[in-house]
Amino acid sequence: MTAMSDTLLINGQWRGSQDGAALPVVNPAHGTVIREIAKASPPDVDAAVRAAVGAFPAWAETPGREKAALMHRAMDIFRSKYLDEAARLLTQENGKPLNDSVKECRYSADVIDFYADESRRITGAHFAGDLGPTHSFILKQPVGVVAAIVPWNFPVDLLAWKLGPGLAAGCTFVVKPSEEAPLAVLLFIQALVDAGIPPGVLNVVTGAGDVGAQLVEHPLVNKIAFTGSTATGQWIAERAGRQMKRLTLELGGSAPFVVCRDANLDIAVPEAVRRAFSHTGQICISVNRIFVQQDVFEPFVGRFVELTRKLRVAADGLDEPDADMGPMINAQGVEKVRQHVGEAQAQGARVLVGGDAPTDSRYDPNGFFYLPTVLIDVNAQMRVMQEETFGPVAPIAMFHTLEQGIQMANDTPYGLAAYVYTQDLDAAFYAARRLNFGGVGINVNDITDIRGEFGGMRGSGVGRELGEGGLESYLEAKHVRYRYQPPGSR
Numbered sequence: 001m002t003a004m005s006d007t008l009l010i011n012g013q014w015r016g017s018q019d020g021a022a023l024p025v026v027n028p029a030h031g032t033v034i035r036e037i038a039k040a041s042p043p044d045v046d047a048a049v050r051a052a053v054g055a056f057p058a059w060a061e062t063p064g065r066e067k068a069a070l071m072h073r074a075m076d077i078f079r080s081k082y083l084d085e086a087a088r089l090l091t092q093e094n095g096k097p098l099n100d101s102v103k104e105c106r107y108s109a110d111v112i113d114f115y116a117d118e119s120r121r122i123t124g125a126h127f128a129g130d131l132g133p134t135h136s137f138i139l140k141q142p143v144g145v146v147a148a149i150v151p152w153n154f155p156v157d158l159l160a161w162k163l164g165p166g167l168a169a170g171c172t173f174v175v176k177p178s179e180e181a182p183l184a185v186l187l188f189i190q191a192l193v194d195a196g197i198p199p200g201v202l203n204v205v206t207g208a209g210d211v212g213a214q215l216v217e218h219p220l221v222n223k224i225a226f227t228g229s230t231a232t233g234q235w236i237a238e239r240a241g242r243q244m245k246r247l248t249l250e251l252g253g254s255a256p257f258v259v260c261r262d263a264n265l266d267i268a269v270p271e272a273v274r275r276a277f278s279h280t281g282q283i284c285i286s287v288n289r290i291f292v293q294q295d296v297f298e299p300f301v302g303r304f305v306e307l308t309r310k311l312r313v314a315a316d317g318l319d320e321p322d323a324d325m326g327p328m329i330n331a332q333g334v335e336k337v338r339q340h341v342g343e344a345q346a347q348g349a350r351v352l353v354g355g356d357a358p359t360d361s362r363y364d365p366n367g368f369f370y371l372p373t374v375l376i377d378v379n380a381q382m383r384v385m386q387e388e389t390f391g392p393v394a395p396i397a398m399f400h401t402l403e404q405g406i407q408m409a410n411d412t413p414y415g416l417a418a419y420v421y422t423q424d425l426d427a428a429f430y431a432a433r434r435l436n437f438g439g440v441g442i443n444v445n446d447i448t449d450i451r452g453e454f455g456g457m458r459g460s461g462v463g464r465e466l467g468e469g470g471l472e473s474y475l476e477a478k479h480v481r482y483r484y485q486p487p488g489s490r
């Protein structure tokens with residue numbers, strides 16, 4: 001990138017918007033503008049898609065070995081040249097403490113490396129025909145041009161989950177980063193440019209939702225790989241569905257954390273606290289609802305409150321790299337949390353910790369802060385239990401039997417991640433089978449592993465990322481059936 005707002009990458013060239021329009025990127029710890037990005041105009045979006053279309057045939061036919069070498073080279077460049085700066089930018093644009101940003105950047109590079117190797121393992125199948133002298137070949141071919149649209153909460157990581165398998169498969173891309181946190185992503189992409197990715201294989205259009213919407217409706221885009229809110233995902237499903245585009249939709253969540261009477265509280269309590277409040281509760285697999293069996297309800301709540309009080313909220317994640325959490329992303333995010341907590345209180349919930357913005361003068365009054373908050377006396381009708389709060393709020397409810405706990409956990413329109421803490425293997429398997437979520441953690445508060453599929457049921461989306469399924473979603477199966485003639489019959 002040469003100038004401040006040259007954030008469009010079209011056919012190998014960084015440039016600004018054709019009409020000169022730009023958008024500010026704000027640091028949520030201070031409410032100040034960090035820099036500007038180009039706001040792509042409709043002709044820019046069209047040019048980016050056409051560049052991806054033009055580059056597709058050659059990239060689709062590039063041998064896996066060459067694609068793998070390029071992707072590995074890019075990640076070597078990213079780690080050695082850009083990672084530190086990308087992590088700092090990530091903290092500045094989305095607020096997470098620096099150590100969490102470094103972790104995200106490192107994991108993103110691992111994902112690209114993992115799929116680089118997979119690009120050499122894409123094969124197909126073949127079999128003798130069932131009805132006469134034919135032989136069938138199942139070819140795996142890339143889906144085509146992909147629009148990758150990502151949110152602000154894990155902007156680099158969630159892009160890597162798309163670029164890794166998609167580039168390995170032979171797809172070309174137009175990337176639409178989030179307008180709230182595009183800067184670290186641009187450095188990640190620069191590493192691929194530095195490594196020599198052919199012009200047009202990877203294009204970037206920055207801007208807000210209207211830019212994403214143009215990609216969704218563009219007739220030359222074959223697949224939409226989207227991570228973001230359920231509302232936006234529903235809109236995309238309707239529009240892209242009409243054109244029969246391929247879809248991967250990773251949407252919102254409302255993860256339950258079920259604590260059985262035999263759970264090891266020394267593990268369950270800190271893991272619940274971490275998953276409820278890290279990244280200020282702004283993770284799709286954050287713990288949103290905690291259900292504790294009656295016998296251990298009091299000790300669990302007591303210890304949960306104690307640990308929550310000890311959490312360190314960074315006033316600036318660059319200065320406090322190892323803090324537990326930082327600010328929220330923007331004023332609307334804080335407002336939503338206020339509403340959910342306020343309404344729950346009005347309906348009888350009690351706030352045991354937090355419940356407001358910090359009053360300490362070390363926090364910038366222009367920043368978007370909200371304290372980690374614990375609620376009890378909650379019920380299933382409250383919005384905090386039904387909707388994705390996407391903030392630092394942990395409502396805790398009681399259950400009596402495991403069956404009831406599972407029922408309460410399943411009482412949500414979402415289905416992304418669930419967690420169960422128990423030392424009873426039967427209970428663990430029973431719960432894992434009955435919970436209607438795309439990922440279930442048993443005695444572990446994270447369901448992410450590059451080799452395992454990640455994704456949601458119902459309101460949490462369609463399709464899977466990571467694992468073999470993540471690669472398959474960038475490939476079309478083509479059945480080639482060949483009839484051969486017995487010798488002498490020609």
Ligand code: NAD
Binds near residue numbers: 213
């Ligand atoms: P969002 O839906 O507001 O925006 C996501 C992206 O879509 C942004 O780049 C935005 O500019 C773009 N966009 C907005 N309107 C669009 C439209 N009509 N057409 C195309 N693109 C459009 O979501 P957000 O606030 O950035 O992210 C938070 C949400 O993402 C939460 O709901 C969270 O749970 C979800 N999320 C899900 C996962 C997962 O893997 N399931 C992971 C992270 C975040």
